[in-house]
Amino acid sequence: MIIKRLILHNFGIYAGTNVFEFTGKRPVVLVGGNNGRGKTTFLEAVLLALYGSNSFLYRESDYSTYQQYLKSFVNTSDSSFRTYIQLDFDLDEEVIVPYSIKRSWRGNSLRPGETLSVMKNGKKENFLENNWLHFIEGILPSGIARFFFFDGEKIAELARNNSNQEVKDSIRTLLGLSVIDQMEKDFGRIMRSSAHSIEMSEQNNEYENIKSTLESARKELEVLENRAQLINEQILSIQTELQDEQNEFVRKGGDISRTKEEKQSIIRALDLQVREKNIELKNLAAGSLPLRILKDDLAEILKEASVETKRVIQAQTISQIKEMADEYKESKRVSKDYINDFLDFIENKYTEDNKEPVYSFSKKTLEELEFLVSTELDSAKGLVEELRHERSKALADIDENNRYLDAEIDEQAIETISESISEKKIKLGEFSGQIAEIDKAIDFKKFELSKAVREYQRASRAVVKTKEWNDKQQRTYKYSLMSLEVLERFKEKLQIRRTRNLGEIITQCYLILSNKKNLISHIEVDPMTLDLTYRNSDGVQIPPESLSAGEQQLMVISLLWALAKASKRKLPVIVDTPLSRLDSSHRKAIVSNYYPAASNQIIILSTDTEITSEYYEILKPYIDEEYSLMYDEILKATTIQSGFFKEENYDRSTDQIID
Template identity: 30%
Template sequence: MIFIELVLQNFGPYLGRQVINLVPKNDLNDCPIILLGGMNGGGKTTLLDAIRLALYGHRAQCSTRGNLSYSEFLNQSINHHTKPQEITTIELAFEHIIDNETQVFRVIRTWTKNQRNGKDNLGILVDDWPDVSLVKIWDEYIENLIPLGISNLFLFDGEQVKELAENEITPPVVINAIQSLLGLELAERLSIDLEILVHRQRKDIAGAKELVTLEQIEKQLDYLRKDYTLAKQELAVLQNNLDYSRKQHYLAQEKFLSEGGKIAAESSQLKQQSDDSSAALEQARQKIIELASDILPLGLILPLLIQAQSQVEKEYRTSQAKSALNVLIERDKRLLNCINQLNLLTEQIDKIKSFLASENQYLQQEICSEKELWLTDDTEILKQLDNLLQQDLPSQIKQAQEQLVNISNQEEEILAIEKQLATAASPEEYEKLANAVRTSQVLLIESQTTYDVGQRRIEELAAAIENKKKDLQEYSKQNIDSKNYEHIIYASAKVQDTLKLFREQLAIKKLGQLEDEITKHFRFLLHKSDLVHRITIDISTFSLSLYEFNGQPVPKHRLSAGEKQLLAIAFLWGLAKVSGLRLPVAIDTPLGRLDSSHRQNLVDKYFPAASHQVILLSTDTEIGKKEVETLREKEAIAREYLLKYDSSTRQTTVVENQYFW
């Protein structure tokens, strides 16, 4: 199946007729991804609801329906600028292969405000020809193409992934999808039919007294089953309420964060941090002042100080040369007197005199080279200059640089805090935001409590039904003894045992395939593939268990938030693969809670391979500039759309061939 086109007219924030081409093909190649970008509240989820509504009508599990009746939901979905007589329309065109031939279906649902029958008008075109007979059986027909029970495996949003990632218990929607995929519903139905057959046989062979008792037990069992069915229906409503409460609480928290509620709540702490930074800043400035009052300013004339040190060293060497020259002249005189007494040859004495003269001439030249003495040749001054240039001044310069860095850091910290405080909500606005969060939290707790009560009610009814079945079976064994129908009852009991074994074996076989798919996809998405070696699914609760290479279990709490979300996506991906259905995948807000590495893994590995057609509904922070450029380089994007939302009119316009970047 391939979605070809989605048409919205006066639906949600979409005023007028707006057409979205969904064909996963550009001018040159087949490309799986249709990318639609929009800010939060701009109509992304509305597109996913429109697809669900077009396919399933009153059975659609739309995000904003909650516990509204279908007619109320339809009225609520009409754009508020639509005139009473104007029509609201949703059209979904898709192609599907039937008997090796490709057929194009166009599902058209129209309605107006406060329509009399409270329903929409359904029209079906097959290859552009109206098909009235198909309209009458559309619910059954679409169930064969995309069963409602597994539709959430292909049309899902970030909240669904978040719930699956964070909850230890597998959500009911996923459990229903698994049971539908495994074919357990058919076996369960056959088991119920066998029970009905056995009950009829028991009635036929029971006596008058036994028949009354038998009928009483069966009535009680029938009442319990009706109560169980009603409880299941009520639980579905409670589940919708719980999902709605969770979403409202999430939206309230997001609004609290985005509009400065959190900053306002932390304003006193931020102000204290600002005061601390200001104090640290003043302390650093005082330290700079103290350093400036000592020898630090000499750092401004460091070249002059180095020149002075060099001059002092030269003058010191000149002074030493003068002293040495006088000593050497006196020594030379004594040496020559001694040589004269040795009766050496005149030539030898002249050579000695020449050597001594040349040596003394070197010292004389060094003395004469320093024509002007600027500074004293005091050794103490030379030591002071050395200490100043080698130790004291570098130390103070280093301290000053550290304080300057400290001052810069403190100023940046103060500026950042001031920017945060500038975005903080006013006290009145903060109180509204906080009240909204508290109210949504109270509603969420109430919804969760009510749902838990409903769940326990179902468990109690299920236990009561099983007990009543046992009573019925025991009663028939003890009070009904008829050879004519005994073989039927006996055979039915054996068939029931066989069916139970069949369900177990079927579940084991199918779950084995599902486990392999989930493990393969999870390791494919992870950037550290050695984290998990094997994933198993509990046959009764359908919860996941993770194991290392050595067989040791990996507790789910050891996974990071991003790894949990990848596990949830791998779960949904594996279910979709095991279903064997080639259906489009639509994902709303797919990357909300992933870090950069896990996000890149999804972009590189999941989106291009999730299906032959992948509809991505994203904000600018999820599929950002880097991610969209990666997908473009891979030539994975067939079409791009930008959902431009005007907050003043609360209208969204679909702009083709455009994204945030």
Template identity: 25%
Template sequence: MIFEYIKFKNYRPYYGTQTIYFTEKNPKFSPFNQNIVLIGGLNGAGKTSLINAIFVCLYGRRFFNKNEYSKILDSAINKKHRNEGGTESSIELCFKDSTGVYSIEVNFYQTRTGIEDKITLYTIDGEGQKMESSSSSEEFISFIDKKIPKEVSQFFIFDAEKIRDLVGQHDAKETIDAIQKVVSLDLYRTLSKDLIQLFNTETKKLGNLVKDDELANIRKRLEQIQNELEDNDKKIDEIKMVTDSLHEQKNTLDKQKRQKFISTSLSKQKISELLGKKKANLVSIQKGIETFAKTELLKLILKKPIDNLKSRLQDEKEYNNVLSHNSNIFKNYDLFAKELIKSDVNPPLTDEQKQQIYSSGKGIWKKLNNIREKMVNTDLNIIHDLSDGDYRKIISHPNTTTSNLSKLLDDRYKAENDISNYEIQLESAPEEVDTSNEDSKIREIDKDIAIQLANKKLLLIQSNKLRDEQGKLTREYTGKLKTKNDNSGVIHKVELLKNLLSATNEFISEVTILKANLLKVEIENILNILFRKKDLNRIEFDSKDFTLRIFDEDDREIDLTSRSEGEKQLIALAMIWALTKVAGTKMPFVIDTPLARLDSIHRTNLVNSYFTKLNEQVIILSTDTEIDERFMKDLEPHLVKSYVLEHDDEEEFTKIREGYFEFAGGVL
């Protein structure tokens, strides 16, 4: 599966229609594996909106909780577009796989009650034409989950800083289920459940034909066991719902704690940082005012006199042009009238008569030749005598200033006011944060979770005993039925199902061990590539609970949750790469802020040995301090496309531009 492009139309920070292409239409030959799309953006430029847009297209509401999706809907239409009267926005995600090319379009509409959404699936033919696929929401969910199931999306589209939480949750049931789904073990277990259901159905058919009391009692007990197993499964599902709710409550409390820590860290440290930036900005503004006084002030003073001079010169030019035009159109008449008046007549004409003849003749000439004479509204006194070159030089002289003094003065006032406010805030900023209330509630929740898990363990033990009894009774039941010749065909079918079920369970056991061993080998190899720590001596990947264990040089198990944030991130990334290699999947990876918590050596290992080999398509969202100029040079041979998200603070929207951040050496 490969992402082709994502198109935004007035969605969240993206104003107008903007597109990010993840593939090259006409790729050039390269000896390097070109699998990386690099998207740069500072904090707040729209990287999170981009990742959430992918989740919205693929999974819609079911990926987010109610409050999260409500916030997405509230800001789905770009602010500037709404101010201009716009009421719609959209996202379009195009991807292809071995079955064809598809496009998912999500449209957002402003209604009286709020913003609503609509998801439409299209197929795209060889000529690029889109055809709407008429599918229900259930069919759409089934279609997507066959491509990239929601439960495993966390391994392919993720924030690299948050993926380290996978290390702390690697033994959680949800994580284990997701890992097993990636390597297809869930399919084998589904097959086993289907075979058990078919076996029970066929066994009931046999029971209906056999009237023997002993067989009837066995059948009755098998039905009781099946009912008890189903009841246990329901109880386990209920426990899961309760534990899920408890985990959600715990996560909410953890978020509240983190928010308190964040707000505290933003106090003195952040206010001091902001205060320094404001003071530097004030110095820059003052320099701008001084520059204006040196270069633009004289222009501002002379602007009006120069404008008046230009206007006067243009009026004189137009007046002279009219006089010249009128003189030229009567040139032939003037020659004729001049010769006519010179003629000798008797008696001679007076000067007044000659003038009358000239004026009357001019009117007749004008009428006969259909001449249109330009009119002059007022007589203009010509006071300037300029050459054409001097006239053009004055008219074309620029008479605008490049600086806005009023804005500079406003900015200076605002900066001085902000500095005063920050200095006041700095004096009263808090030093400590109290999370005792949240810690107490979390401890209570942990106790409740432990109780639920203990109950679940008892139910699983009981279910295992029931299944053992079920297997024993089934063999006894089948053996007795073999003596019934009338039922030999059905008995044979049940026997085949029993053998098939046994072989399937044996296969599941073997393939589970195989997958676990493969994951162990791959994770170990990848950690050796990415890590420089000598205390990671060996690893185990348990085939029973699918959990990762790492041991130090003294063969003591390492507490993964106590490792540094950077190490946990590397371990999580190693698990993801190993899952990809073992599963053989060709999913696109979208990784946000991949290098934020890592030192330079680990960053180099990731850039050179991880991203370029991870899969066929790796989309990296980075700030300018992560993929910097040095790492950009390492990635450049592997790039398919690169973009930068530039947020215009004044216009309040983000523009997508091809390329990357500007470094000292230029734009890459």
């Protein structure tokens, strides 16, 4: 994947329309801007364009809903409340295929509805619009996106605090271990449920006493309000889970599976249309249509036959004139020589170019030929073109619908997610009904607050478990435990094999970046804990705390680089705050060795104190495009300018463009 263009319209701190263009001819793109000028917003825009509500930056944000997250990016400087982001990129699918995805929304409504548009090869793709999550997860899964798009400041904090559980979780996802972890949790849940059932059946042999308590109407009202608050919290929780599962349903191709029968019906109807059009075309071919190739010849025949007919009429007319002249000469005393000269003149004028008839068409035949040449053949051609166009459209529609049928989907996973979604919708309906009832009760209690006190009773119920139920739960517990032991052995062997390979890649990356190659010569990844162990050339372990802050950060960058390599995906890398707290020696190592080789495209979002003129000269042979983020203090908005912190048009003391 190569990013070719990013368009930000009224997005975050970016006012108006701002276009970042990238040719992709060289690997490095520099985007310069001091703090608060829109570098992190650039990174958020790319992730939002690709993943929408599945973006890890949204999931890590403080916003409780995706709509609130979208609304936070609306720039209202032009009062249109209209925002969109558009990301254009190329994918190598044996040939280079251009894609464009656009997300747009409005910020002047309580729930800004997002509109998604996808183009492929410059044409609108309804299939991709309906199944974008499923498509992008096949290119760059959201679980490993953080290895390619990351914040250098967070990496520095990660190294300083040695708190890398987030990275460990991502490593497990990359190595395929998170699936096994989930299976272990499922077996554990089954075992706990079985054990609890057995325990309850043993403990509930005695009846509990029932206590009755009287409370004031104010206390009852408080209880109801607490219940309402609890149910509302449950509703919010279920709605969040439901949104995640609906995203997962689409990502795994659920919409495709749901519409397969409909698509098959549409394809059958389209096939019938194609056959009907073919029959109509055959009927045309069996009629006058083949004569269309002889139209010019038929037109020439029509012309000659018309002239020939005209000559015949003229000859007949002259013959009649002669007969009438003979009668006239007999009845009148006129000069016969004068009349004979006139007849000779007429005969010579209109018979001098007479030829023998070739066609001898009748008037009806001539009229039919004229209609054929002037009207019928052109009409038949137009009808053929119309039928062919309709047939081509039907065939194209068949191909479009077949794409739904050909898509590879996990039917079992979709069914599981669909069942879970249905259950959650049922729960939401139940909770909504409960809220409505509680609201009525609250109104009633407020009305009765000064008059009455109600009595609530709580009863304990004895649950008696039968021996058959206990035996069933014990068998479930036993077989779950056996499955868990087998799964644990499999996971251990899988982790050992995959972490060994990952350790070798991390070592290679670290040795490329480090200027102290004698300090650490080999890095190992613990198969169980995923902790890193550093060893020198003698095999002696190097304590992590003995590394300097720069060395620790360098190690984390090496890990991210290695994870990106291990994914075996040719994808762009975006780094925000690239050099963070590194010292000069480590900065030079990163600039010289990591950035030119990290990916086919690496977009660096830097302040003027990170990529300085020294590092700029090192990167210069690899730079594709350069941009600076310009902040207007009056408009409180950022626009972009070509060039990376150009001295002649950029005042670093005020961060303003110089007129």
